[in-house]
Amino acid sequence: MSDSDASGRASVLAPLDARIADLVALYEDLHRHPELGFQETRTAAEAARRLTGFGYDVTTGIAGTGVAGVLRNGAGPVVLLRADMDALPVTENTGLEYASTVDGRMHACGHDVHVTCLLGAADLLAAGRERWSGTVVVLFQPAEEIGSGAQAMLDDGLYSKGRVPTPDVVLAQHVAPFGAGLIAYCPGACMAAADSLEITFHGTGGHGSRPETTVDPILMAASFVQRVQSVVSREVAPKDQAVVSVGSFHAGDTANVIPERAVVRLSVRSFDETVRTAVLAGIDRIARAEAAASGADRAPETEVLDSFPVTVNDASTLHEVNEQFVELFGAERVFAYGPASGSEDAGVLATAAGAPLYYWWLGGWDPEEFRTALAAGRLAQDIPSNHSPRFAPVARPTLTMGVQALTVAALNRWGRSPARGGPPCGA
Structure with a gap:
């Protein structure tokens, strides 16, 4: 980076x-008032209000609650910065003074951090527009947690109806x-594809005292739950990665009645389409086999509840933005991290535009607590993960670094634009 660019x-x-x-204060307010997917009306209204004040052209109601702000500032690339808004159906147990005021709902995945950081970056970019040339799109997306928010915005004409310009x-x-x-990054496939399935096993109900007159769907489904783990352990090569986790099992209402059906919900994670296809086929095969082995008259039914694609980082964009991160934060605070088995739908926005994606992780835990747990080898035990009722990012320096990271990542693309004079770096 030249001295003038650094200045x-x-x-x-x-x-x-x-x-x-x-x-x-905004972060604490958002944390107090979590909203589930496609219900983020309060959060969306606050984002729209602030963006209007910053001078953005604002569109609301995209896919119901999505908000987009566009700031056109001369010739140059279109940079889209995205934050998700939705919370989770989790009861908070953090003890924070600004804990959730909504029973059974919590920002347990940090989307309140994301919204706050993006609004901070949008403010800085608008105030500093004499220092860059191009277009910035700031997108506040609903329903990331259920994997449908990004696609819903696209289906509602995000690009096709010109609600925002197609990003570069x-x-x-x-x-x-x-x-x-700290900032962590992962080249290439950085987050897994995810498929959430609901499988309904059909049996023949009856009295618990006469199981011989029934086809027990609980036994059928329980056998499936055990056997389905063999898909990963025996059908996925050690060099590949996949996860199959059963998260829900529902059957019956009372102790002495064998029910008519059992319903199992499970999550599948993978990083390769061939592996994903094989795992899903194995799950279906085992479900049908267990039903047949139990003598069920009806095959199980499988419903796909949600589906996320693999999140893939563009190598060139990652390298260029990381150069700026290292210059600003120092090399010791920017580190490589392996692919995460969690999933995201931000990549859908990039794929639909034919644009590169860079998606990084922002450290949010109290630094001293993290160092202590790391030194003791107790990270898994002492540092709550995303989706935990105890997940509580600290406001500082998390927000400061998050705003800075989004801002310099955007400036990097405009700084490398031919519109600034000369070819892009590395050409």
Whole structure:
């Protein structure tokens, strides 16, 4: 980066110190008021209100609750920055002063951090527009947790109806349970494809005292739950990765009645389409085989509840943005991390645009607590993960670094644009 580019970056970031207290208050307010997927009306209204104040052209109601802000600022690439808004059906157990005020709902995955950081970056980019040339799109997406929010926005004409210009790059981040002040990245496939399935096993009900007159769907489904683990252990090569986890099992209402059906819900994670296809086929085969072995008259039924694609980082974009991260934060705070078996739908926005994606992880846990747990070899025991009722990112320095990361990632693309004069770096 040239001295002039570094000076421009510093100028754009400079107002953050004066704005951080307001962003902390926003984060705490969002955390108090979590909203589930496609119900994010309060969060969306606050995002739209602030974006309007920053001078963005704002579109609301995309796929119900999605919000997009567009700031056109001369010739140059279109950069899309994305944050997800939805919370989870989790009862909070953090003890925070600003804990959720909504029973059974919590920002247990840090989307309140994401919204706050993106609004902070949108503010800085608007205030510092004399330092860059191009178009920024800031997208507040609903329903990431159920895997349908990004596609719903696309289906509602996000690009096709010109609600926002088609981006040249898509950038996003996710807060994670490692030390605040750190950024982690993964080249290539960084997050798994995910398929959530509901399998209904049909039996013949009857009195618990006369099981010989029934076809027991509980026994059928229980046998399936045990046997389905062999798909990964015996059908997926050690060099490949896959996860099959059963998260829900429902059958019957009372002790002395064998029910008519049992319903199992499970999650499948994979990084390769061939592996994914084989795993899903194995699950279906075992479900049908267990039903046949039990003498069921009716084959099990499988419903796909949600599906996420593999999230794949573009190598060139990752390298270029990481150069800026290292310059700003220091090499010791930017590190490589292996692929995560969690899943995301941000890549859908990039794929639909034919644009590269870079998706990185932002440390959010208290740094001292993280170091202590790491030194003791107790990360899994002492540091709650995303979706835990105890997941509680610290506001500082998480928000500061998150705003800075989104801002410099956007500036990087405009700084490498031919519109700034000369060829892109590396050409």
